[in-house]
Amino acid sequence: MLAPILSKFNSLKTSRKGVVAMAMIEYPSLEAATGKFSASNVLGVGGFGCVYKAVFDGGVAAAVKRLEAGGPECEKEFENELDLLGRIRHPNIVTLLGFCVHEGNHYIVYELMHKGSLDTQLHGASRGSALSWHVRMKIALDMARGLEYLHEHCSPPVIHRDLKSSNILLDSDFNAKISDFGLAVTSGNIDKGSMKLSGTLGYVAPEYLLG
Missing domain, CATH: 3.30.200.20 (Phosphorylase Kinase; domain 1)
Incomplete structure:
Protein backbone atom coordinates (compact mmCIF):
# COMPACT_ATOMS: atom_id res chain seq x y z
CA MET A 1 0.00 0.00 0.00
CA LEU A 112 -2.16 14.03 5.64
CA MET A 113 -5.42 13.92 7.61
CA HIS A 114 -7.62 16.40 5.78
CA LYS A 115 -10.16 17.10 8.54
CA GLY A 116 -7.49 17.92 11.12
CA SER A 117 -7.79 16.95 14.76
CA LEU A 118 -10.89 16.09 16.74
CA ASP A 119 -10.01 19.00 19.02
CA THR A 120 -10.16 21.43 16.08
CA GLN A 121 -13.47 19.99 14.92
CA LEU A 122 -14.98 20.30 18.40
CA HIS A 123 -13.56 23.65 19.47
CA GLY A 124 -12.65 25.42 16.22
CA ALA A 125 -14.77 27.69 14.06
CA SER A 126 -17.31 24.97 13.22
CA ARG A 127 -17.89 24.17 16.93
CA GLY A 128 -18.59 20.54 16.12
CA SER A 129 -21.33 21.24 13.56
CA ALA A 130 -19.87 18.64 11.15
CA LEU A 131 -19.93 15.94 13.83
CA SER A 132 -23.33 14.27 13.87
CA TRP A 133 -23.99 11.71 16.60
CA HIS A 134 -23.38 8.98 14.02
CA VAL A 135 -19.95 10.45 13.18
CA ARG A 136 -19.10 10.89 16.87
CA MET A 137 -19.94 7.25 17.57
CA LYS A 138 -17.82 6.20 14.59
CA ILE A 139 -14.86 8.22 15.91
CA ALA A 140 -15.23 6.62 19.35
CA LEU A 141 -15.27 3.13 17.81
CA ASP A 142 -12.25 3.94 15.63
CA MET A 143 -10.32 5.03 18.73
CA ALA A 144 -11.34 1.89 20.60
CA ARG A 145 -10.11 -0.26 17.70
CA GLY A 146 -6.81 1.61 17.58
CA LEU A 147 -6.27 1.25 21.33
CA GLU A 148 -7.25 -2.41 21.24
CA TYR A 149 -4.60 -3.01 18.60
CA LEU A 150 -1.92 -1.20 20.62
CA HIS A 151 -2.80 -2.95 23.88
CA GLU A 152 -3.77 -6.42 22.69
CA HIS A 153 -2.10 -7.10 19.33
CA CYS A 154 1.27 -5.33 19.47
CA SER A 155 4.16 -7.32 20.89
CA PRO A 156 5.09 -5.93 23.32
CA PRO A 157 1.92 -3.91 23.98
CA VAL A 158 2.16 -0.15 23.40
CA ILE A 159 0.82 2.39 25.91
CA HIS A 160 0.22 5.79 24.30
CA ARG A 161 0.22 7.92 27.51
CA ASP A 162 -1.10 11.09 25.84
CA LEU A 163 -4.40 10.21 24.20
CA LYS A 164 -6.50 13.37 23.84
CA SER A 165 -8.68 15.08 21.26
CA SER A 166 -5.76 16.98 19.68
CA ASN A 167 -3.98 13.66 19.06
CA ILE A 168 -6.96 12.11 17.30
CA LEU A 169 -6.79 12.96 13.59
CA LEU A 170 -9.59 12.71 11.04
CA ASP A 171 -9.36 11.99 7.32
CA SER A 172 -11.69 13.34 4.64
CA ASP A 173 -14.31 10.69 5.54
CA PHE A 174 -13.98 11.29 9.30
CA ASN A 175 -12.10 8.04 9.83
CA ALA A 176 -10.18 8.59 13.07
CA LYS A 177 -6.54 7.73 13.72
CA ILE A 178 -4.35 7.97 16.82
CA SER A 179 -1.26 10.16 16.40
CA ASP A 180 1.71 11.57 18.35
CA PHE A 181 3.60 8.65 19.86
CA GLY A 182 6.41 10.74 21.34
CA LEU A 183 5.49 9.81 24.93
CA ALA A 184 4.41 6.24 24.22
CA VAL A 185 6.10 3.30 25.91
CA THR A 186 6.01 -0.45 25.52
CA SER A 187 4.85 -2.48 28.50
CA GLY A 188 8.18 -4.28 28.72
CA ASN A 189 10.02 -1.00 29.30
CA ILE A 190 7.94 0.33 32.18
CA ASP A 191 9.64 0.77 35.54
CA LYS A 192 6.88 2.02 37.82
CA GLY A 193 9.38 3.09 40.45
CA SER A 194 11.32 5.47 38.20
CA MET A 195 8.86 6.29 35.40
CA LYS A 196 8.16 10.00 35.07
CA LEU A 197 4.49 11.00 34.99
CA SER A 198 3.70 12.01 31.41
CA GLY A 199 0.62 13.13 29.54
CA THR A 200 -1.87 15.99 29.72
CA LEU A 201 -3.77 16.77 32.90
CA GLY A 202 -7.46 16.21 32.37
CA TYR A 203 -6.76 13.29 30.03
CA VAL A 204 -4.44 11.16 32.18
CA ALA A 205 -6.00 7.88 33.34
CA PRO A 206 -6.78 8.11 37.10
CA GLU A 207 -5.11 4.78 37.89
CA TYR A 208 -1.93 6.01 36.16
CA LEU A 209 -2.05 9.38 37.94
CA LEU A 210 -2.49 7.71 41.34
CA GLY A 211 0.25 5.15 40.69
Whole structure:
Protein backbone atom coordinates (compact mmCIF):
# COMPACT_ATOMS: atom_id res chain seq x y z
CA MET A 1 0.00 0.00 0.00
CA LEU A 2 2.85 2.42 0.83
CA ALA A 3 5.05 1.63 -2.16
CA PRO A 4 3.28 3.99 -4.62
CA ILE A 5 3.53 6.84 -2.09
CA LEU A 6 7.13 6.26 -1.04
CA SER A 7 8.25 5.94 -4.66
CA LYS A 8 7.15 9.53 -5.31
CA PHE A 9 9.51 10.99 -2.71
CA ASN A 10 12.86 12.27 -4.00
CA SER A 11 14.64 10.34 -1.26
CA LEU A 12 17.93 8.57 -1.82
CA LYS A 13 17.44 5.76 0.65
CA THR A 14 14.82 3.62 2.28
CA SER A 15 15.22 2.57 5.89
CA ARG A 16 13.61 -0.34 7.71
CA LYS A 17 12.52 -0.08 11.32
CA GLY A 18 11.24 -3.56 12.14
CA VAL A 19 9.22 -4.71 9.14
CA VAL A 20 7.91 -1.44 7.70
CA ALA A 21 9.83 0.68 5.19
CA MET A 22 10.08 4.44 5.60
CA ALA A 23 11.73 7.01 3.38
CA MET A 24 14.73 9.05 4.50
CA ILE A 25 13.70 12.27 2.80
CA GLU A 26 16.22 14.89 1.76
CA TYR A 27 15.81 18.30 3.38
CA PRO A 28 15.50 20.23 0.06
CA SER A 29 12.46 18.07 -0.76
CA LEU A 30 10.83 18.99 2.55
CA GLU A 31 11.63 22.66 2.05
CA ALA A 32 10.15 22.68 -1.44
CA ALA A 33 7.05 20.71 -0.42
CA THR A 34 6.23 23.08 2.45
CA GLY A 35 7.01 26.33 0.63
CA LYS A 36 10.12 26.76 2.78
CA PHE A 37 8.00 26.00 5.84
CA SER A 38 5.67 28.87 5.10
CA ALA A 39 3.39 30.10 7.87
CA SER A 40 0.49 29.66 5.44
CA ASN A 41 1.10 25.89 5.51
CA VAL A 42 1.03 25.52 9.31
CA LEU A 43 -1.53 22.91 10.34
CA GLY A 44 -0.87 23.05 14.07
CA VAL A 45 1.61 23.91 16.80
CA GLY A 46 2.76 21.50 19.51
CA GLY A 47 5.12 21.48 22.46
CA PHE A 48 8.27 20.87 20.40
CA GLY A 49 7.42 22.55 17.09
CA CYS A 50 4.99 22.91 14.19
CA VAL A 51 3.17 20.64 11.75
CA TYR A 52 3.07 21.79 8.12
CA LYS A 53 1.11 20.75 5.09
CA ALA A 54 3.43 19.51 2.33
CA VAL A 55 2.85 18.69 -1.33
CA PHE A 56 5.62 16.57 -2.83
CA ASP A 57 6.46 15.84 -6.46
CA GLY A 58 3.56 14.13 -8.18
CA GLY A 59 1.02 15.94 -6.04
CA VAL A 60 1.42 13.68 -2.99
CA ALA A 61 0.12 15.56 0.06
CA ALA A 62 1.51 14.85 3.53
CA ALA A 63 1.99 16.40 6.95
CA VAL A 64 5.48 17.31 8.17
CA LYS A 65 6.19 17.69 11.88
CA ARG A 66 9.25 19.84 12.54
CA LEU A 67 10.77 19.25 15.97
CA GLU A 68 12.94 22.23 16.83
CA ALA A 69 16.36 21.48 18.31
CA GLY A 70 15.34 20.95 21.91
CA GLY A 71 17.88 18.76 23.65
CA PRO A 72 17.56 15.16 24.87
CA GLU A 73 13.78 15.21 25.35
CA CYS A 74 13.17 16.27 21.75
CA GLU A 75 15.63 13.65 20.51
CA LYS A 76 13.92 10.99 22.59
CA GLU A 77 10.46 11.86 21.23
CA PHE A 78 11.77 11.75 17.66
CA GLU A 79 13.37 8.34 18.12
CA ASN A 80 10.30 7.06 19.94
CA GLU A 81 7.95 8.02 17.10
CA LEU A 82 10.18 6.42 14.48
CA ASP A 83 10.66 3.26 16.50
CA LEU A 84 6.99 2.70 17.32
CA LEU A 85 5.22 4.02 14.22
CA GLY A 86 7.87 2.35 12.07
CA ARG A 87 6.60 -1.01 13.35
CA ILE A 88 2.86 -0.31 13.44
CA ARG A 89 0.34 -0.43 10.62
CA HIS A 90 -3.35 -0.20 11.47
CA PRO A 91 -6.32 1.63 9.89
CA ASN A 92 -6.84 3.64 13.09
CA ILE A 93 -3.23 4.67 13.70
CA VAL A 94 -1.63 7.44 11.64
CA THR A 95 0.82 6.22 8.99
CA LEU A 96 4.47 7.24 9.14
CA LEU A 97 5.91 7.94 5.67
CA GLY A 98 9.42 9.21 6.31
CA PHE A 99 11.86 11.34 8.27
CA CYS A 100 14.77 13.75 7.99
CA VAL A 101 17.46 15.21 10.26
CA HIS A 102 18.95 18.56 9.22
CA GLU A 103 21.08 21.05 11.17
CA GLY A 104 19.90 19.81 14.54
CA ASN A 105 16.21 19.80 13.63
CA HIS A 106 14.20 16.61 13.24
CA TYR A 107 11.36 16.11 10.75
CA ILE A 108 8.72 13.39 10.63
CA VAL A 109 6.43 12.94 7.61
CA TYR A 110 2.96 11.44 8.05
CA GLU A 111 -0.05 10.87 5.87
CA LEU A 112 -2.16 14.03 5.64
CA MET A 113 -5.42 13.92 7.61
CA HIS A 114 -7.62 16.40 5.78
CA LYS A 115 -10.16 17.10 8.54
CA GLY A 116 -7.49 17.92 11.12
CA SER A 117 -7.79 16.95 14.76
CA LEU A 118 -10.89 16.09 16.74
CA ASP A 119 -10.01 19.00 19.02
CA THR A 120 -10.16 21.43 16.08
CA GLN A 121 -13.47 19.99 14.92
CA LEU A 122 -14.98 20.30 18.40
CA HIS A 123 -13.56 23.65 19.47
CA GLY A 124 -12.65 25.42 16.22
CA ALA A 125 -14.77 27.69 14.06
CA SER A 126 -17.31 24.97 13.22
CA ARG A 127 -17.89 24.17 16.93
CA GLY A 128 -18.59 20.54 16.12
CA SER A 129 -21.33 21.24 13.56
CA ALA A 130 -19.87 18.64 11.15
CA LEU A 131 -19.93 15.94 13.83
CA SER A 132 -23.33 14.27 13.87
CA TRP A 133 -23.99 11.71 16.60
CA HIS A 134 -23.38 8.98 14.02
CA VAL A 135 -19.95 10.45 13.18
CA ARG A 136 -19.10 10.89 16.87
CA MET A 137 -19.94 7.25 17.57
CA LYS A 138 -17.82 6.20 14.59
CA ILE A 139 -14.86 8.22 15.91
CA ALA A 140 -15.23 6.62 19.35
CA LEU A 141 -15.27 3.13 17.81
CA ASP A 142 -12.25 3.94 15.63
CA MET A 143 -10.32 5.03 18.73
CA ALA A 144 -11.34 1.89 20.60
CA ARG A 145 -10.11 -0.26 17.70
CA GLY A 146 -6.81 1.61 17.58
CA LEU A 147 -6.27 1.25 21.33
CA GLU A 148 -7.25 -2.41 21.24
CA TYR A 149 -4.60 -3.01 18.60
CA LEU A 150 -1.92 -1.20 20.62
CA HIS A 151 -2.80 -2.95 23.88
CA GLU A 152 -3.77 -6.42 22.69
CA HIS A 153 -2.10 -7.10 19.33
CA CYS A 154 1.27 -5.33 19.47
CA SER A 155 4.16 -7.32 20.89
CA PRO A 156 5.09 -5.93 23.32
CA PRO A 157 1.92 -3.91 23.98
CA VAL A 158 2.16 -0.15 23.40
CA ILE A 159 0.82 2.39 25.91
CA HIS A 160 0.22 5.79 24.30
CA ARG A 161 0.22 7.92 27.51
CA ASP A 162 -1.10 11.09 25.84
CA LEU A 163 -4.40 10.21 24.20
CA LYS A 164 -6.50 13.37 23.84
CA SER A 165 -8.68 15.08 21.26
CA SER A 166 -5.76 16.98 19.68
CA ASN A 167 -3.98 13.66 19.06
CA ILE A 168 -6.96 12.11 17.30
CA LEU A 169 -6.79 12.96 13.59
CA LEU A 170 -9.59 12.71 11.04
CA ASP A 171 -9.36 11.99 7.32
CA SER A 172 -11.69 13.34 4.64
CA ASP A 173 -14.31 10.69 5.54
CA PHE A 174 -13.98 11.29 9.30
CA ASN A 175 -12.10 8.04 9.83
CA ALA A 176 -10.18 8.59 13.07
CA LYS A 177 -6.54 7.73 13.72
CA ILE A 178 -4.35 7.97 16.82
CA SER A 179 -1.26 10.16 16.40
CA ASP A 180 1.71 11.57 18.35
CA PHE A 181 3.60 8.65 19.86
CA GLY A 182 6.41 10.74 21.34
CA LEU A 183 5.49 9.81 24.93
CA ALA A 184 4.41 6.24 24.22
CA VAL A 185 6.10 3.30 25.91
CA THR A 186 6.01 -0.45 25.52
CA SER A 187 4.85 -2.48 28.50
CA GLY A 188 8.18 -4.28 28.72
CA ASN A 189 10.02 -1.00 29.30
CA ILE A 190 7.94 0.33 32.18
CA ASP A 191 9.64 0.77 35.54
CA LYS A 192 6.88 2.02 37.82
CA GLY A 193 9.38 3.09 40.45
CA SER A 194 11.32 5.47 38.20
CA MET A 195 8.86 6.29 35.40
CA LYS A 196 8.16 10.00 35.07
CA LEU A 197 4.49 11.00 34.99
CA SER A 198 3.70 12.01 31.41
CA GLY A 199 0.62 13.13 29.54
CA THR A 200 -1.87 15.99 29.72
CA LEU A 201 -3.77 16.77 32.90
CA GLY A 202 -7.46 16.21 32.37
CA TYR A 203 -6.76 13.29 30.03
CA VAL A 204 -4.44 11.16 32.18
CA ALA A 205 -6.00 7.88 33.34
CA PRO A 206 -6.78 8.11 37.10
CA GLU A 207 -5.11 4.78 37.89
CA TYR A 208 -1.93 6.01 36.16
CA LEU A 209 -2.05 9.38 37.94
CA LEU A 210 -2.49 7.71 41.34
CA GLY A 211 0.25 5.15 40.69
